[in-house]
Amino acid sequence: MLFRRLSLCLSLLLLLPLTALAKGFPHLEELADDGFRIGAEARLLGNGEPGETLGSLSPGQQLTPASVSKIYLAAAALDRFGPQHRFTTRLVGATEPDAAGVLHGDLILDGGGDPALTTEDLWRLVQRLHQAGVREVTGRLVVSQWRFGPVSCLTVDRCEGQRRVDNAYSALLSSAAVNYGNWCVTVAPARTAGAPAVVTPCDGQRELVRIDNRIETKPADSGTQLSALRVTDGQGDVMRVDGQISTNAYPRQLYRTSSDPADQTGRTLMAMLEQAGIPVAGGHVTTTLEPPAGAHRLAAVDGKPLQELLLRTLNYSNNFMADTLTLDLATGARPSLTQGGDAIEAFAGRLPGHGPLRLDSGSGLTPENRTSAAGVNVLLEHMFRQPSLFPSFVAALQSPSNGVMRFIRRGPAIFQDHVMLKTGTLNQPVSVRAAAGYFRTLSGRWGVFSVLVNGTGSTPYLNWSMVLDRLSEDLATMIRAH
Template identity: 70%
Template sequence: MFHRLLSRCLLTVALLPLTALGAGFPQLSTLAEDGFRLSAEARLLGSGGQPAATLASITPRRSLSPASVTKVYTAAAALDRFGPQHRFTTRLVSTAEPGAEGVLDGDLILDGGGDPALTSEDLWRLVQRLHQAGVREVVGRLVVSQWRFGPVECITTDRCRARSRAKNAYNALLSSAGVNFGSWCVSVAPAAVAGEPAVLTSCNSKVPLPGFDNQVETQPADSGTRLSATRVTQQAGDVMHVSGQISTNAYPRDLYRASADPAGQTADLLLVMLERAGIQVRGKAVTSTTQPPASAQQLAAVAGEPLQEVLLRTLNYSNNFMADVLALNLANGARPGLAAGGAAIQAFASGIDGHGPLLLRSGSGLTPENRTTASGVNTLLAYMFEQPALFPSFVAGLQSPRNGVMRFIRKGPPLFQNRVMLKTGTLNEPVRVRAVTGYFRTLSDRWGAFTVLVNGTASTPYLNWTMVLERLSEDLARLIEAH
């Protein structure tokens, strides 16, 4: 009798519509009806003596690809390890000392400190401090040392292609001595007269770095601007091929493309800056994977932005270069690869009670093998909520839909727009992934956490952000109003 009753119960559950099984997520559950794989959960967080409570869920323990939602794990692990005020330091060192005439009779070595946010402005400050230290001439070479990590083996198709050709910046290659997020920047401005080639300049140097192939034509006012750029690596180095048109009354446009060699990019840019500052380098500019000698003395140093500022940009702009460089800084062992960075973040998350299974092959989410669950991500968010010294820096990296940097999130009911902070994740290969996580505040000012992971399959229809955010915003708005 018991077995017959159990069979009937199981049959009843099996026949229930997915909207019933996805309690609290009636709109999102329709994506499951279309064949998409979902893991979703919304929960109230325990605070002020009030217990935590699950408000809505759809298979919350199903492991799926989180895409760039991975970055919240990286941010949490970095804050836990380093603290919000940690700064990564980049140094210029040498085994020689500058003589009375400012001559450095040896190599000048840039010791790459793994700063995820090192920019050309930081390099310029470093050069100025070297000048202040009295250096006017370097007899030896300029050596850019990426001994901590780099060049990092590519493990995704996007990054492997970027070694020879790049049409984007999101797939930048990785190094502990990379600058400007591993990407070249070219500024395109109109010529004064229509019919003339556009004016191309480097965003960070008067010297054209990289080389330019200018196929952009200036068109009459209000003709519109359409630009295409591809960075190609040739025998002489990186070359940016730029084509299209720009109208005479258009503002200059900056185009970013991943460089083939981030440490080499740093060497080229630093050499130009040294010359501009009146510091002559007689030798070549080269890269190295060897740690500077123990006898090398510091000549100049620059500390980067505090980690809390680095995370703001990493999360707001979903910067893959910054996230993966942070993960590599967390890794154990000499010259780690991306999998080692992912393993370090996994180790951090495994110490959070109730998290459950997690697989990370990178800190950015660019690796499609990453797997987690909605319940697991929410457990991470709950843990960070309970860390008063870390939570302000952590939540600050998330976006408010109403004022988000990413325009596509600026939609949904007012309650969603004004009472949610979120991080999104997107992948299009090998299957489409749309993932989103974050915090919400109810009308009674209770804090909550939510995560939605939507993965396509080879047979599911097209998936875009409108399909996910419209449904999620309606469901979350109801939960916010109800509690």
């Protein structure tokens, strides 16, 4: 009789939904009742051996990680290049300048795939070109994006951004892009109310992009509301700015992605050369051809160390930087973004026990990306055990108590002060909220956690409070208990 009862109990247990067997995530698993697909795992890290699992909720389920994909990119980049690697941008010519400072032929910008190349870097290039004795260029300024670019778009935002865009996060990709692939304009009030606002480029006085100014100056303390739309017509890009700014408001900057990052770089650099008194007779063009093998280096600028690039990429979840680094990881000529993802997959494939992984981008903008909570934790543990790489890796994550993303400042203080994490968000085609990172228990032990929450076509709207409030309570319990 007792045996039959035990058998019946076991049979009933096996019939329970998988979520009912969840361990350690009692608050988080409430989302499953609304139909959300959830994968979660939290475990302590042992001394060279698998640590104790503190929480588990369908950890092997393949789900969309959104921007948690960026931790794969960061790990693969550190593994390939090392924390102190810098990407170099060069100015080269077929010849050296003559005694009078004339460069006969083209001046070529060799785009080095620096994801954080800025106008400040271009100014350094121009200064070093001047120091090299160049005073005139008889040919053209040629912007070479031979490493990669233009890159085929894989997401709706980037594809639509080739014609019009109202955001700064979906920038198109090129190895010769500057300022994260964005145009920037500064909006300042006129002196008198009723007059059009003063709208100028952020980088000098020359009009780098056409401006359609529809902003009106309002009386003091009237408030400032600005919007911007970049559209592209037969003559190129136009920044269409609208709204109002009060007479006592400080100037504001507006950023919108360009339709051709390499051309944007050419326009910006041409204006700087002109200002430095180095005329370029033939204007500027872009090319996908590599500079001649025997080209002379005239000037060069090294970008920021990779460890600093990763901090900016992950802290601000910068999609342009992430996907540029993804392309830097790819092998072969003129790779696609998917080929860059293949390189990250190959890195993760060498981690014992990781399991399946699909990354069409390192940014996580591609909703087809797939991994599991257990797989993410394998990656996190691997990086923890790399003494020369881990400090740079963990520094790129955020502490909820003082991270730049204010929405993560939720939950108990013990969660905010004992966790470092990366979050991920998508709203189309389904809602995604994901988080992964490290925690420290009260006894000082390290642990890893990953949570992937995916909606479906029939689930309600998913916001961060629904996930972080629950996750913070569950992790706080684990931190206190150990």
